[in-house]
Amino acid sequence: MFSARVPPLGSSRVARVVARLRAGGGPLLDLTTSNPTTVGLTYPPDLLGSLDVPDGLVYRPHPRGHLEARRSVADDLASRGVEVSPERIVLTASTSESYAVLFKLLCDPGDLALVPQPSYPLFDYLSRLEGVVSSPYQLEYYGRWRVDLDSVERGLEPRVRALLMVNPNNPTGSWMAADDLARVRELALRQDVALVSDEVFDRYTWDPAVADRAGGLVNDPDLLTFTLGGLSKAVGLPQVKLGWMVVGGPDRLVRRALERLDFICDSFLSVSTSVQLAAGTLLRAGRPVADQIRARVRDNLGFLDEAVARYPGIQRLRAEGGWYAVLQVPTLGSEEALVLGLLEEDGVLVHPGYFYDFPRESFLILSLLSPTEEFRDAVARVLPRASG
Numbered sequence: 458m459f460s461a462r463v464p465p466l467g468s469s470r471v472a473r474v475v476a477r478l479r480a481g482g483g484p485l486l487d488l489t490t491s492n493p494t495t496v497g498l499t500y501p502p503d504l505l506g507s508l509d510v511p512d513g514l515v516y517r518p519h520p521r522g523h524l525e526a527r528r529s530v531a532d533d534l535a536s537r538g539v540e541v542s543p544e545r546i547v548l549t550a551s552t553s554e555s556y557a558v559l560f561k562l563l564c565d566p567g568d569l570a571l572v573p574q575p576s577y578p579l580f581d582y583l584s585r586l587e588g589v590v591s592s593p594y595q596l597e598y599y600g601r602w603r604v605d606l607d608s609v610e611r612g613l614e615p616r617v618r619a620l621l622m623v624n625p626n627n628p629t630g631s632w633m634a635a636d637d638l639a640r641v642r643e644l645a646l647r648q649d650v651a652l653v654s655d656e657v658f659d660r661y662t663w664d665p666a667v668a669d670r671a672g673g674l675v676n677d678p679d680l681l682t683f684t685l686g687g688l689s690k691a692v693g694l695p696q697v698k699l700g701w702m703v704v705g706g707p708d709r710l711v712r713r714a715l716e717r718l719d720f721i722c723d724s725f726l727s728v729s730t731s732v733q734l735a736a737g738t739l740l741r742a743g744r745p746v747a748d749q750i751r752a753r754v755r756d757n758l759g760f761l762d763e764a765v766a767r768y769p770g771i772q773r774l775r776a777e778g779g780w781y782a783v784l785q786v787p788t789l790g791s792e793e794a795l796v797l798g799l800l801e802e803d804g805v806l807v808h809p810g811y812f813y814d815f816p817r818e819s820f821l822i823l824s825l826l827s828p829t830e831e832f833r834d835a836v837a838r839v840l841p842r843a844s845g
């Protein structure tokens with residue numbers, strides 16, 4: 458009766474243990490959070506006031522979103538050195554929805570999207586729900602993350618329509634290196650494959666060497682590109698539901714893409730009028746939230762590095778930005794056994810590398826968003842157990 462787009466349902470062993478511990482009411486230090494609204498940040502008290510304006514009672518939809526809201530997104534990008542026309546911006550309710558829209562635009566059922574591995578675990582589901590198959594290309598760590606270009610070449614079979622990248626990537630924190638990107642561009646161009654750069658974490662880049670990389674594909678002269686962003690990470694407001702895509706590339710291709718995006722988005726008109734009217738204010742007034750997140754990430758990372766230095770068997774992998782840290786730890790048992798031990802014995806929840814499709818064991822992923830005290834307490838429990 459039901460479509461195979463929804464995968465077999467069920468929860469992992471780790472999720473079942475978490476549910477049991479939470480039901481028992483025991484304290485759990487959570488180092489997996491990606492929800493900025495529950496980690497003790499201070500939001501400006503009237504931040505959401507801009508959602509409640511009389512103009513919100515009038516419905517005048519536009520498939521790409523209100524021009525004023527698109528101008529606000531363009532202004533915000535310009536303030537960070539990325540020049541784009543509001544005409545090339547399309548609003549959505551979230552970045553996840555942007556992916557759904559792009560799969561509709563680019564792929565027929567059964568077509569492929571190349572996705573980085575390790576990366577954001579939702580790609581499999583987002584593509585599958587659109588009848589698209591996600592097919593991995595590998596990122597490899599040699600003191601810094603690089604693309605395994607052979608895996609891109611091998612992966613680019615005729616049914617591939619899009620190549621996705623995340624800059625900085627979740628959870629590796631890596632920007633695609635400039636020479637890897639140059640080669641990926643060449644390969645994509647040869648096969649008419651669109652490039653999608655998810656830059657939701659772009660303002661959480663701490664390595665000055667990549668500081669000017671945001672929006673690097675928005676004015677690509679040859680290739681059709683899509684650069685994604687959204688309020689959820691930009692100003693820590695996932696519940697407000699506003700994302701955007703910047704369509705890049707040569708005029709002729711961009712025009713054809715935008716005509717089709719208008720058709721797709723007009724069929725749903727999913728972005729609320731209120732959030733469109735508020736977009737400019739939220740992007741400006743939310744900056745202190747992004748500042749606090751940057752400070753939190755910096756503090757937690759600094760503490761983690763000092764603590765890790767006392768454990769020769771553990772290494773924090775180099776990253777350039779994002780909200781996560783990756784620890785490579787000795788393989789004394791399985792990642793799952795380690796994560797379950799941390800849960801049951803130490804009351805700490807961390808993600809194992811396999812959640813993000815790391816190709817081998819053992820890796821732990823720690824959210825740097827967690828409140829500082831909780832983070833320190835949890836790290837002090839994770840490191841001794843992980844080092845054996």
Ligand SMILES: Cc1ncc(COP(=O)(O)O)c(C=O)c1O
Binds near residue numbers: 655686690
């Ligand atoms: C890389 C990446 N892209 C997109 C999203 C989803 O963003 P949104 O809340 O705008 O759907 C996330 C959420 O964690 C993410 O990590």
